[in-house]
Amino acid sequence: MIIDSAEIYVRAGNGGNGAVTFRREKYVPKGGPSGGNGGDGGSVYVETNNNLTTLLDFRYKKKYEAPNGVPGAASLCDGKKGADIIIQLPIGTLIKSIETGKVICDLTDSGQRFCIARGGKGGRGNSNFATPTNQAPRYAEDGTPGEELKIDLELKLIADVGLVGFPNAGKSTLISKISAAKPKIADYPFTTLEPNLGIVRYKNYASFTVADIPGIIEGASEGKGLGFQFLKHIERTRTLCFLIDASSEHIEKDYEILLNELTVFSEALTKKKKILIFTKIDLLDDDAREELMQIQIGENMHPLFISAATGEGIPAVMDAMWDTIKASKLIEI
Numbered sequence: 001m002i003i004d005s006a007e008i009y010v011r012a013g014n015g016g017n018g019a020v021t022f023r024r025e026k027y028v029p030k031g032g033p034s035g036g037n038g039g040d041g042g043s044v045y046v047e048t049n050n051n052l053t054t055l056l057d058f059r060y061k062k063k064y065e066a067p068n069g070v071p072g073a074a075s076l077c078d079g080k081k082g083a084d085i086i087i088q089l090p091i092g093t094l095i096k097s098i099e100t101g102k103v104i105c106d107l108t109d110s111g112q113r114f115c116i117a118r119g120g121k122g123g124r125g126n127s128n129f130a131t132p133t134n135q136a137p138r139y140a141e142d143g144t145p146g147e148e149l150k151i152d153l154e155l156k157l158i159a160d161v162g163l164v165g166f167p168n169a170g171k172s173t174l175i176s177k178i179s180a181a182k183p184k185i186a187d188y189p190f191t192t193l194e195p196n197l198g199i200v201r202y203k204n205y206a207s208f209t210v211a212d213i214p215g216i217i218e219g220a221s222e223g224k225g226l227g228f229q230f231l232k233h234i235e236r237t238r239t240l241c242f243l244i245d246a247s248s249e250h251i252e253k254d255y256e257i258l259l260n261e262l263t264v265f266s267e268a269l270t271k272k273k274k275i276l277i278f279t280k281i282d283l284l285d286d287d288a289r290e291e292l293m294q295i296q297i298g299e300n301m302h303p304l305f306i307s308a309a310t311g312e313g314i315p316a317v318m319d320a321m322w323d324t325i326k327a328s329k330l331i332e333i
Helices: 171-178 227-234 251-265 286-293 314-332
Strands: 005-011 044-048 063-065 085-089 093-097 103-107 113-117 148-155 161-165 196-202 206-212 239-245 273-279
Touching: 005 113, 044 093, 044 103, 063 085, 103 113, 113 148, 161 171, 161 227, 161 251, 161 314, 171 196, 171 206, 171 273, 171 314, 196 314, 206 314, 239 251, 239 314, 273 314
Parallel strands: 005 063, 044 085, 161 206, 161 239, 239 273
Antiparallel strands: 005 148, 044 113, 093 103, 093 148, 196 206
């Protein structure tokens, strides 16, 4: 089961206090201040890990605290720095401050590291404050406290193509045909209960990723169904594929409902490149197919026709996905 959100508390270590000490060796005339500096507190870092795909670990461990710095000691001995801790996160994790709601960082790259809470600075010992007019200072600095905060972790899958459609529109079947993903497939709605991510091997050793989310129904923006809570997983996609059952009696309305629910969630989704796909065309006779080809949906959208059961139209869909991805990359450059 994919866990895509969690709240945790992080605290960096406090800096160690500086020491107030004086030399007392028998053969050192007049002694002098010898207090060492305190060590810096450990910091808390977050880092992406390619092997992680869920935030499950953070459902069980919610507190991460780095060690404090060690106080300074006599004979100019500085305290040891507190060890840093590194929190491993999946690629695509968005981190927000719970207190302010502000985005702290967005981990979208492999091996990306970010300091989420910086450790406190160690205080200076009294040896640092000796002057010709104050040769025996009896004070030192205290270490500063480390940063602490509560953060919200939100995982958004990073995919090139996102599949959207009503329950039982054939999204899971399509992703299973074009990739190695093995989603649950059955002849009843809502068989997909969590997002699926598949890697498509395309010709000439190219590849791209496809995300399949649970089916969207009318009223999803009001909390109905399952798909709406997972729409964040296609926010990062370059292309959206609208899958509509070719045997539906209200094809135009189906498309309008899907588009409206996406718009309510985020207008940015509706601005992405779109591919319209009619599924299950093996269930139609020749007259019904001819009639379907005359339907005009959306703006300058030429629908593709597939049958996941027979494999008809699958190569053309893969070509369309790749062409759209390639075009969007060129636009970004």
